Amino acid sequence: MDAKRGAGAVMTIAGMLLFLYALVAGALRGHIGSKTAWTPDAVAVIVGWFLIMIGPALYFGSTPARIVKEVESKRG
Amino acid sequence: MAIPVWAGIPLVAVAAAYVLGYYFYGKRVLEARIVRASPSRRTPAYTRFDGIDYVPANKYVLFGHHFASIAGAGPIVGPAIAMVYGWGLPLLWVIFGNVFIGAVHDYLSLMASVRHGGLSIMSVSENVMGRKAKYVFLLYVYSALLLVLAAFLSINAILFAKTPSAATKAMLYMPIAIMVGYLLYRTRLSPKASSLIGLAVLVGAVAYAIKVPFYIPGFAGIDVYHTWLLLLAGYAFLASVLPVWYLLQPRDYLNAFLLWSFVGIAFVGAIGAALRGLSLTAPLYTTWAPKIAAFAGQPTPFWPAIALIIACGSLSGFHSIVASGTTSKQLANEMDALLIGYGGMLTEGAVSSMAVIIPMGIAWSQPDMATLLKAVGLGGKVAAYQAKGILALGPLGGFEAGYGYMLGKALGSLGTVGAVMFNFAAIALATFILTTLDTATRLTRFAWQEMFDWLQPRSPGLYRAIANMFTGSAIAVAIGLAMAYPYVEIKGKLQPAYKVIWPAFAGTNQLLAALALLTAALWVYAVLRVRETKYSLLIQVPAWFLWITVTVGLAWWTVDVLPHLPHIQQIGAGTLVLISLGVDLLLIALYVMGLSRARAEKAAAVSR
Numbered sequence: 001m002d003a004k005r006g007a008g009a010v011m012t013i014a015g016m017l018l019f020l021y022a023l024v025a026g027a028l029r030g031h032i033g034s035k036t037a038w039t040p041d042a043v044a045v046i047v048g049w050f051l052i053m054i055g056p057a058l059y060f061g062s063t064p065a066r067i068v069k070e071v072e073s074k075r076g
Numbered sequence: 077m078a079i080p081v082w083a084g085i086p087l088v089a090v091a092a093a094y095v096l097g098y099y100f101y102g103k104r105v106l107e108a109r110i111v112r113a114s115p116s117r118r119t120p121a122y123t124r125f126d127g128i129d130y131v132p133a134n135k136y137v138l139f140g141h142h143f144a145s146i147a148g149a150g151p152i153v154g155p156a157i158a159m160v161y162g163w164g165l166p167l168l169w170v171i172f173g174n175v176f177i178g179a180v181h182d183y184l185s186l187m188a189s190v191r192h193g194g195l196s197i198m199s200v201s202e203n204v205m206g207r208k209a210k211y212v213f214l215l216y217v218y219s220a221l222l223l224v225l226a227a228f229l230s231i232n233a234i235l236f237a238k239t240p241s242a243a244t245k246a247m248l249y250m251p252i253a254i255m256v257g258y259l260l261y262r263t264r265l266s267p268k269a270s271s272l273i274g275l276a277v278l279v280g281a282v283a284y285a286i287k288v289p290f291y292i293p294g295f296a297g298i299d300v301y302h303t304w305l306l307l308l309a310g311y312a313f314l315a316s317v318l319p320v321w322y323l324l325q326p327r328d329y330l331n332a333f334l335l336w337s338f339v340g341i342a343f344v345g346a347i348g349a350a351l352r353g354l355s356l357t358a359p360l361y362t363t364w365a366p367k368i369a370a371f372a373g374q375p376t377p378f379w380p381a382i383a384l385i386i387a388c389g390s391l392s393g394f395h396s397i398v399a400s401g402t403t404s405k406q407l408a409n410e411m412d413a414l415l416i417g418y419g420g421m422l423t424e425g426a427v428s429s430m431a432v433i434i435p436m437g438i439a440w441s442q443p444d445m446a447t448l449l450k451a452v453g454l455g456g457k458v459a460a461y462q463a464k465g466i467l468a469l470g471p472l473g474g475f476e477a478g479y480g481y482m483l484g485k486a487l488g489s490l491g492t493v494g495a496v497m498f499n500f501a502a503i504a505l506a507t508f509i510l511t512t513l514d515t516a517t518r519l520t521r522f523a524w525q526e527m528f529d530w531l532q533p534r535s536p537g538l539y540r541a542i543a544n545m546f547t548g549s550a551i552a553v554a555i556g557l558a559m560a561y562p563y564v565e566i567k568g569k570l571q572p573a574y575k576v577i578w579p580a581f582a583g584t585n586q587l588l589a590a591l592a593l594l595t596a597a598l599w600v601y602a603v604l605r606v607r608e609t610k611y612s613l614l615i616q617v618p619a620w621f622l623w624i625t626v627t628v629g630l631a632w633w634t635v636d637v638l639p640h641l642p643h644i645q646q647i648g649a650g651t652l653v654l655i656s657l658g659v660d661l662l663l664i665a666l667y668v669m670g671l672s673r674a675r676a677e678k679a680a681a682v683s684r
Contacts, residue, residue: 019251026288032244033291035300042292045247046307052251053314056258057322063127064261067321071125071132074118 008058015051140332348486393588
């Protein structure tokens, strides 16, 4: 696994854990975050969100084989 | 003229116009006779495939993307404001504009771009109007897109700050979209199974979002609005550089279900309302020139101002940029284009007609509206509604209340079904708004990259540095942020800086529609060589009608509205409108020269 894929995997796993923590905490409290102070769940959901957006893109990297195959078959 | 009209009459008129327009005008004339679309001609998604922007998409996925991108708040707010004329004239403008102008404009922009390797309609203009036209057009559109970007950054930030459930939904939506993309493209699951899993999770996410709002307190001394603005800017940048198959396609595939449900439920509700004998209690016609707050409270004549009031719901220049920007680069088959381009516009028109005008017409003045308003926590607005009717709730409140009322009466009760549909309307609106933000960022990047194409052969290294996707998106987001972040005082109230020029946007956007349609009309005449008078006129006449309407509208706005705006907007918006009029005249001169050249070539060919 190269460094880019490794970083992507770490970011994806970390992002999912942070995101899940925030969702569970939010469900228990009835809301995520607070109007007056930064809470761990609010930080977790934002950081997790960005990590989930970037992580899988780095991990998977190239275009899915299904799409590439379709393009190549049409190009002939 | 407050004569109650049975809801079935406008419903049948809208449905008939769309079905007939799609099959007879769209399919038989535009697709078969004018563009001569062919399933065997390879599209840029294949010929220029790059795995980032040029990627073929399933036609329903692409329909979802196109529809979600072209539909911002425009198809809702514009018709809601136009109800001040009564329901007849706005409905007529929506139907006429959709079938003969807007859908033609969107479809031809898409096909012109597809036949030019996925380049924007601005770059297509080079082929028919010359190189000068292309760069003037590109610069004009780039500036307009920056304004759209600033506005949608600001609107989303306000929405998330004021409606924390919308923020929760947005946070959940993107990871779900990435998951659906993974299931669709990288597992052996069938598309049906992937979709069902995605939809089940999405329904759960919407339910979660309604119950669990997401609050943030502001950051390092800045308030909630500005914190959201910074977060959204980060999102817009990221979403605009990620490959389309990764986030945009699966997200818009999911969006399509939500948005089709929204339109489908409105259609079912309108049928139910008609079957239950409900009537439109709004007047068919009020007056030709009512005073409208959005136009500095000045008397606003239906023509030409209606083109500036109802934009996306009838026709919009922004659509040509989407059609010839992200959509044309993902079109897998020329035969999909009619559904996406022409059908997408009709669907957006259905939002205006069936989800806004007909429901608001029904809910205009109803004694039992108080039940719905109290059920959704708007009991404080009951008195205003009873005194002034639905317009007292404002454009967005009027839309939500109209949608909820019509469906509550048609399908159940106002306190339960009506209240749920009121909230569903708000969620659908939030979905329209967020997708427009990142598509606008990607489109601004495309315009930036095309503006510098002259540099590519001269200095490839410099071109790569200036026009790569990261630079292009970063510059767009930075300028958009700079326009949305600072506050300025307008009418004694602090407002985001972009609002200094925002009053000019409606005219700028609709002028773009007129110029794009003229470009497409010239492409049809000069490049496709469709020179049978009846077919050529079918495009030329609506294009010229729109150009005259918008140009007269801009002149009316400059004379009658501009002097009544606050001083700072007179300078900002006034300058933009004057620039727009200058660009308008320059491009129309280049258009006439292009048309003369094409006619001379035709005459020479005939004489040979």
